[in-house]
Amino acid sequence: MALLEIRDLRKSYRSPDGTVTAVLDIPAFAVDAGEQVALEGQSGSGKTTLLNIIAGILTPDEGTVHVGDQEIAGLAESQRDLYRANRLGYVFQTFNLLQGYTALENVLLGMMFGVGADRERARSLLAQLGLGDRMDYRPRQLSIGQQQRVALARALVNQPELVLADEPTGNLDRNTARDALTLIQDTCTESGAALLLVSHDPAVLGEFSRCERLSDVNRAAMAQGGAA
Ligand code: ADP
Ligand code: MG
Numbered sequence: 087m088a089l090l091e092i093r094d095l096r097k098s099y100r101s102p103d104g105t106v107t108a109v110l111d112i113p114a115f116a117v118d119a120g121e122q123v124a125l126e127g128q129s130g131s132g133k134t135t136l137l138n139i140i141a142g143i144l145t146p147d148e149g150t151v152h153v154g155d156q157e158i159a160g161l162a163e164s165q166r167d168l169y170r171a172n173r174l175g176y177v178f179q180t181f182n183l184l185q186g187y188t189a190l191e192n193v194l195l196g197m198m199f200g201v202g203a204d205r206e207r208a209r210s211l212l213a214q215l216g217l218g219d220r221m222d223y224r225p226r227q228l229s230i231g232q233q234q235r236v237a238l239a240r241a242l243v244n245q246p247e248l249v250l251a252d253e254p255t256g257n258l259d260r261n262t263a264r265d266a267l268t269l270i271q272d273t274c275t276e277s278g279a280a281l282l283l284v285s286h287d288p289a290v291l292g293e294f295s296r297c298e299r300l301s302d303v304n305r306a307a308m309a310q311g312g313a314a
Pocket of ligand 2: 134135179252
């Protein structure tokens with residue numbers, strides 16, 4: 087059964103010179119509960135825009151995004167905050183960790199709107215992700231790979247049904263990237279969460295049994311000749 091179901095989704099941006107460019111035009115796209123899907127797309131093809139719409143951070147111009155029984159595009163702001171906290175885990179391209187807080191605090195803050203701050207649970211998840219001795223470090227005191235694991239812990243701590251990952255290996259060297267990807271896939275498998283990952287890295291995309299090109303589901307890309 088579909089957990090995520092996108093219908094007739096359209097999003098355009100107004101450029102600084104005033105022209106309007108269609109970035110997304112997706113007639114239909116769905117991800118089943120517990121399914122792991124990779125979407126391939128070059129830089130500028132609309133990957134982050136799509137994930138931000140699914141996360142309720144951006145609203146589409148047209149169309150619907152269902153996650154389970156909830157329609158995200160039409161939710162009020164406060165409901166979108168609750169949806170994000172309770173059903174969704176988002177590993178941002180830039181991690182978005184709060185620099186003034188430790189690894190543990192970043193995860194705890196992520197729990198406030200969700201299951202509620204639970205120190206033991208946050209600690210055990212960080213330990214599980216190999217950060218047992220780094221909980222009191224701030225993001226700047228951590229390697230990129232470690233920061234990413236904090237972001238992953240924050241994304242997973244509320245036991246989301248759907249995990250979004252935006253080029254999660256983009257800033258990592260090959261070996262760290264492989265470890266990070268395995269960690270994301272394994273933790274989603276264990277918790278039964280669906281995973282939608284976007285990337286342009288062939289090594290990442292090859293690890294998914296379902297991998298689609300964004301340009302194949304996005305008519306806006308086809309209109310631009312499949313490029314961008
Ligand atoms: P990707 O994540 O695949 O690199 P994005 O979703 O970030 O792509 O961006 C898709 C396209 O939309 C790019 O051409 C980008 O320049 C444009 N774009 C993104 N955000 C905005 C914005 N706020 N205003 C205008 N154009 C934008
Ligand atoms: Mg992006």
